[in-house]
Amino acid sequence: MIFSFSTLTSCNTGGATEQTNENAPWIIDRFDDIKVLRYEVPKFETLPLQQKILIYYLSEAALCGRDILFDQNFKYNLAIRRTLEQIYTSYEGDKTAADFVAMEKYLKKIWFANGIHHHYSNDKFRAEFSREWFEQTLDKYVQELPIEKALLCDIIFNPDLYASRLNQTDGVDMVTESACNYYEGVTMKEVEDFYAAMVDPKDPHPISYGLNSKLMKDADGKIVEKVWHLGGMYSDAIQQIVFWLEKARSVAEEPQKSIIDALINYYRTGDLREFDRYNVLWVSDNSSNVDFVNGFIENYGDPMGFKSSWESTVNFVDSAACHRTKIISENAQWFEDNSPINPSFRKKEVKGVSAKVITVAMLGGDCFPATPIGINLPNADWIRKEYGSKSVTIDNITYAYDKAAQGNGFNEEFMLREEDRTRIKEYGKLGDDLHTDLHECLGHGSGQLAPGVTGGELKSYSSTLEEARADLFALYYLGDEKLVELGLIPSLDVAKSQYATYIMNGMMTQLSRIEPGKNVEESHMRNRKLIAEWCYEQGKDAKVIEWVVENGKRYIVVNDFDALRELFGKLLYEVQRIKSEGDYEAGRKLVEDYAVKVDPELHKEVLDRYAQLGIEPYSGFVNPSYELVEKEGEIVDVKINYNYNFVEQMLQYSKEYSFLPTLN
Numbered sequence: 001m002i003f004s005f006s007t008l009t010s011c012n013t014g015g016a017t018e019q020t021n022e023n024a025p026w027i028i029d030r031f032d033d034i035k036v037l038r039y040e041v042p043k044f045e046t047l048p049l050q051q052k053i054l055i056y057y058l059s060e061a062a063l064c065g066r067d068i069l070f071d072q073n074f075k076y077n078l079a080i081r082r083t084l085e086q087i088y089t090s091y092e093g094d095k096t097a098a099d100f101v102a103m104e105k106y107l108k109k110i111w112f113a114n115g116i117h118h119h120y121s122n123d124k125f126r127a128e129f130s131r132e133w134f135e136q137t138l139d140k141y142v143q144e145l146p147i148e149k150a151l152l153c154d155i156i157f158n159p160d161l162y163a164s165r166l167n168q169t170d171g172v173d174m175v176t177e178s179a180c181n182y183y184e185g186v187t188m189k190e191v192e193d194f195y196a197a198m199v200d201p202k203d204p205h206p207i208s209y210g211l212n213s214k215l216m217k218d219a220d221g222k223i224v225e226k227v228w229h230l231g232g233m234y235s236d237a238i239q240q241i242v243f244w245l246e247k248a249r250s251v252a253e254e255p256q257k258s259i260i261d262a263l264i265n266y267y268r269t270g271d272l273r274e275f276d277r278y279n280v281l282w283v284s285d286n287s288s289n290v291d292f293v294n295g296f297i298e299n300y301g302d303p304m305g306f307k308s309s310w311e312s313t314v315n316f317v318d319s320a321a322c323h324r325t326k327i328i329s330e331n332a333q334w335f336e337d338n339s340p341i342n343p344s345f346r347k348k349e350v351k352g353v354s355a356k357v358i359t360v361a362m363l364g365g366d367c368f369p370a371t372p373i374g375i376n377l378p379n380a381d382w383i384r385k386e387y388g389s390k391s392v393t394i395d396n397i398t399y400a401y402d403k404a405a406q407g408n409g410f411n412e413e414f415m416l417r418e419e420d421r422t423r424i425k426e427y428g429k430l431g432d433d434l435h436t437d438l439h440e441c442l443g444h445g446s447g448q449l450a451p452g453v454t455g456g457e458l459k460s461y462s463s464t465l466e467e468a469r470a471d472l473f474a475l476y477y478l479g480d481e482k483l484v485e486l487g488l489i490p491s492l493d494v495a496k497s498q499y500a501t502y503i504m505n506g507m508m509t510q511l512s513r514i515e516p517g518k519n520v521e522e523s524h525m526r527n528r529k530l531i532a533e534w535c536y537e538q539g540k541d542a543k544v545i546e547w548v549v550e551n552g553k554r555y556i557v558v559n560d561f562d563a564l565r566e567l568f569g570k571l572l573y574e575v576q577r578i579k580s581e582g583d584y585e586a587g588r589k590l591v592e593d594y595a596v597k598v599d600p601e602l603h604k605e606v607l608d609r610y611a612q613l614g615i616e617p618y619s620g621f622v623n624p625s626y627e628l629v630e631k632e633g634e635i636v637d638v639k640i641n642y643n644y645n646f647v648e649q650m651l652q653y654s655k656e657y658s659f660l661p662t663l664n
């Protein structure tokens with residue numbers, strides 16, 4: 001998955017996407033370090049009726065697994081959520097009193113994180129209401145507690161109990177020290193041994209053992225798997241998922257019918273071979289306009305990496321945006337032949353990759369409310385090798401991020417010149433999208449190694465240099481008249497907006513994501529710093545890029561866009577040479593000289609200016625809802641409705657899509 005940092009880096013707006021309700025606010029709730037946005041589903045209305053109905057059924061299936069994720073994250077999550085919801089909806093006291101307000105915030109955080117631990121840091125939330133108030137309120141409003149009162153309160157108020165959902169500290173027993181509900185009564189060593197005994201190292205198509213089960217001990221102390229399938233653990237929710245998948249199957253066309261069949265069969269049996277068969281069918285389907293993910297998919301939540309959390313997305317192809325990547329792909333050879341690198345390092349025959357751009361219609365489980373902006377599946381290595389993978393970017397989610405960032409004061413604070421801000425407003429999103437397209441579809445795939453070079457020579461510097469190479473390819477071509485000629489951009493102002501943003505981010509604003517006293521570690525961030533700092537230094541005498549101080553604040557401005565483009569080309573020449581020749585020493589020097597060290601004074605200034613803007617670092621979404629329109633027993637249309645209230649949607653989901661017992 002690819003998660004967006006857009007609110008913290010470039011905050012661009014604009015773009016050509018047609019939207020349905022531009023005037024409604026994009027940010028609909030904010031609490032703690034979270035803001036909740038809405039997203040729109042442009043062009044849903046124009047889909048054929050059969051696809052709309054398919055989306056409706058798949059969306060219902062996407063919502064039915066919500067409780068599974070709550071329970072996977074922590075075994076008492078449902079007990080706490082349901083208890084708090086009961087208080088919240090029946091409370092008759094003063095709703096402006098500090099304790100109640102604090103409990104409301106705590107409940108919102110639980111809804112957002114699908115549990116009592118932070119969705120990103122994994123640390124348990126701290127309750128800001130008093131235990132005394134809570135115990136009294138419990139007595140008054142909750143007749144039957146799902147677990148002992150003392151335990152319930154200890155979980156909420158004792159910071160040391162179940163402190164982390166996912167503890168991967170070196171040297172600790174990660175299984176017993178993590179609060180997630182994938183293991184019970186077993187140690188890390190027992191988990192390792194259990195699965196080591198199952199794996200067949202000679203199997204060319206290895207099964208993802210452990211992916212869909214909880215590992216625990218039975219009454220006799222024997223280690224057993226409790227498998228998540230129809231009739232097994234989480235059966236009540238899975239039954240609902242299967243019900244809606246069968247409905248979806250009834251309106252789907254081939255090859256999707258067979259794909260849904262395989263998935264249903266997997267949910268019925270829990271057989272992981274069947275899950276692989278489903279994935280092979282799914283990844284091979286490139287023709288269906290509507291597509292979906294539904295199942296136990298990503299293993300980030302398991303300290304051992306065996307167990308997968310439940311998630312779902314429903315989406316359809318954004319044909320206008322795919323047109324863009326298609327044009328780029330079709331002209332891949334022209335870009336390669338004109339690349340500003342040593343001709344001997346150009347690929348003689350280049351094949352562009354056509355990444356799909358999609359519009360998401362529904363998000364569920366681990367994709368909600370915090371949402372990825374891109375998905376690359378399936379995860380099984382052998383399937384990726386033999387059948388490939390599907391890579392998609394979710395356009396309506398990035399669009400909403402950009403819209404929500406509009407007016408947050410970011411560009412006004414960090415971008416000095418009015419003309420740059422205006423261009424970013426107009427072309428920022430298009431520039432971002434094209435940068436991503438060129439980077440992904442062509443950049444990584446371009447160039448070739450010299451004879452005798454294997455590609456492993458650059459060692460720990462390889463990923464930074466590889467990202468730099470793809471970024472430079474994108475930046476260089478963004479400023480090429482060829483893009484205007486191909487109809488991809490209206491003018492080179494798109495490049496200017498991207499160049500100004502890129503340099504500002506690389507030299508300055510991305511520092512907001514680094515803790516004081518630390519250097520740049522992450523390879524994408526290193527790559528941006530490398531490119532920006534190198535171009536600054538190379539163009540210093542001619543003032544291509546310049547530091548300007550106004551009212552005691554520092555700004556970075558690009559004075560000469562043409563000269564900057566030439567510098568991008570020059571650096572691409574060198575980075576390609578380093579890769580093609582495997583020149584470790586030159587690569588190491590580039591990275592160490594330009595990409596790593598942070599100026600502590602500048603860093604402090606950026607952090608201070610960010611803090612004053614009050615931009616929350618994490619965001620997520622509410623979903624739209626869909627409604628069948630029937631006439632004389634026939635479905636004649638599906639209507640989409642937008643929700644503008646996070647609390648309402650959470651309470652509705654807890655009421656209508658809650659199928660599991662409190663303890664599983």
Ligand code: ZN
Nearest residue numbers: 439444467470
């Ligand atoms: Zn990349």
